[in-house]
Amino acid sequence: MNALAPSRLTRWIVGILVGAFFAIPLISTFLYTLRDDKKGGYSLVHWAALFDPASASMIKPIWTGLGNSLVLSVVTVVIVLVLLAPTMILVHLRFPKLRQYFEFLALLPISIPAIVLVVGLSPIYLQIARMMGTGTWTLAFAYGITVLPFAYRAIQASIDAADLRTLAEAARTLGANWFSVVVKVLAPNIRQGLLAASLISVAVVLGEFTIASLLNRQVFQTAMVVVRNQDPYLPAIFTLLALLLVFVLLLIIGRAARGTRKARS
Amino acid sequence: MTTAVTAGADASASAPVPALAGTARRSASWAWLGLTPFAAYVLLFLALPTVLAIGSGFFTKTGAFTWSNLSALTDPVVLETFANSAWVSLLTAVAGAVAGALVCYAMLGLNPEGAIRQSVDAASGVLAQFGGVMLAFAFISTIGIQGVITVLLKDAFGINIFAEGNWIYEVPGLLLPYIYFQVPLMVITFMPALAALKPQWAEANATLGGTRRSFWMQIGFPVLAPSFLASLLLLFANAFSSYATAAALISQGSQIVPLQIRAALTSETVLGRENLAGALALGMIIVVGIVMAVYSLIQRRAARWQA
Numbered sequence: 001m002n003a004l005a006p007s008r009l010t011r012w013i014v015g016i017l018v019g020a021f022f023a024i025p026l027i028s029t030f031l032y033t034l035r036d037d038k039k040g041g042y043s044l045v046h047w048a049a050l051f052d053p054a055s056a057s058m059i060k061p062i063w064t065g066l067g068n069s070l071v072l073s074v075v076t077v078v079i080v081l082v083l084l085a086p087t088m089i090l091v092h093l094r095f096p097k098l099r100q101y102f103e104f105l106a107l108l109p110i111s112i113p114a115i116v117l118v119v120g121l122s123p124i125y126l127q128i129a130r131m132m133g134t135g136t137w138t139l140a141f142a143y144g145i146t147v148l149p150f151a152y153r154a155i156q157a158s159i160d161a162a163d164l165r166t167l168a169e170a171a172r173t174l175g176a177n178w179f180s181v182v183v184k185v186l187a188p189n190i191r192q193g194l195l196a197a198s199l200i201s202v203a204v205v206l207g208e209f210t211i212a213s214l215l216n217r218q219v220f221q222t223a224m225v226v227v228r229n230q231d232p233y234l235p236a237i238f239t240l241l242a243l244l245l246v247f248v249l250l251l252i253i254g255r256a257a258r259g260t261r262k263a264r265s
Numbered sequence: 266m267t268t269a270v271t272a273g274a275d276a277s278a279s280a281p282v283p284a285l286a287g288t289a290r291r292s293a294s295w296a297w298l299g300l301t302p303f304a305a306y307v308l309l310f311l312a313l314p315t316v317l318a319i320g321s322g323f324f325t326k327t328g329a330f331t332w333s334n335l336s337a338l339t340d341p342v343v344l345e346t347f348a349n350s351a352w353v354s355l356l357t358a359v360a361g362a363v364a365g366a367l368v369c370y371a372m373l374g375l376n377p378e379g380a381i382r383q384s385v386d387a388a389s390g391v392l393a394q395f396g397g398v399m400l401a402f403a404f405i406s407t408i409g410i411q412g413v414i415t416v417l418l419k420d421a422f423g424i425n426i427f428a429e430g431n432w433i434y435e436v437p438g439l440l441l442p443y444i445y446f447q448v449p450l451m452v453i454t455f456m457p458a459l460a461a462l463k464p465q466w467a468e469a470n471a472t473l474g475g476t477r478r479s480f481w482m483q484i485g486f487p488v489l490a491p492s493f494l495a496s497l498l499l500l501f502a503n504a505f506s507s508y509a510t511a512a513a514l515i516s517q518g519s520q521i522v523p524l525q526i527r528a529a530l531t532s533e534t535v536l537g538r539e540n541l542a543g544a545l546a547l548g549m550i551i552v553v554g555i556v557m558a559v560y561s562l563i564q565r566r567a568a569r570w571q572a
Contacts, residue, residue: 207395
């Protein structure tokens, strides 16, 4: 037992006070979605509206936004897996001296607020719209930067835990070309990091609002703001579902990270 | 992977690997080429937007260099939004840091692989980093005009929390939602520092006749102080640059800097100036940049206790 650990009483007091502060808004939001404003009292009427054709036109922006966000998640994950991960492997194997500069670069987006980035992104996206159209998927280029610090940390932890150098050497000695070395030998050995990076990218993209809203693209979060003006209950329902989904994603990531740590020790 | 293999990797990390050395020299230029796609991407979508955002503050709409946009930063209206942003960030950072540190303390000694720690870690991640607009919705459902708690207080106790006006849609309304994402961020950033406190120090202190109180006053707090300060700065920068929650709560007006940037981006002229967004972005990046630079300085100092 940790000698620094607080007494059971202290632990319970802090747990209950802070727990209440965090539980009340979530429970209230749930009760709010159950409120029956026609008959009074509580009912599942707003949850039923999710599948009711009569309110389909009202929810439509949310489904459209969610669809766009899912496409964006896929493209962002592709950027992470095809652009970031191979570059990190290359830096690790061939340019170890660049690592600290690379790390600084990868963590830089933490210090640059999205609201600042969007000021500079808007002229760039004017050009992109001219070249590739105004499709929502192009936002993924900006999102690749937003997820960079999260994805970098997840993948780097995995790279540090696996001995890529020896694996690459062995595979090269046996005659594999670099493409199969990376895809068939190295990637499977850092799969937990790649999985965590992908899941966290999905979570970031699903929750992103700033860039999408100021560049006038319709995504999940902007759609919820639009729908809220007509029906405040639907966004509350989607809020709970989305928070729950991201919570589960992060639980999975946590397990994957612990697996890596365990394999290491 | 075994420990022996990992240790070998660390040892060889600094020296060039003999077996690869031959091919490395021959294909060094090709290897450099491999870095270019990512470099181009970062240049185009991180460096360029940042330069454009800051640079646009120095140019008029026709492209001529000017200092006049920058003088907007001394405009009383702009100064007031910066002051608003600063006090909201400071207040929520202090509240979040103290509450978050208490949560970390309460979790000391719990099994890091246990269900409670895993759930708290995941929940902290959700609320600290991905909440945004959704936290605003949760608080509107709770203490909005028709919120569950608002109605409960009114019906059961006759208390009208909006007797003084609709503060939830103004700057004071930001405080609770902001604390709601600041506490989890504190848990994420401060827990490693607290977990690195060695139980042996407490035992040594006890062996030498120290009390629990003397341990915290003489050892615990001094060792943790840099980490706490660093986390506090990170929380301040986090609140200062946060946009989504405020934008969803406050649909009209621009009481804090991010909302003023919104106004400058969505309408042509604010305060009778063009390119105000650039000047505001510059002001913001100066504040956040300084705070984050001090953060990483202190963090580096604090890291030596976490080895």
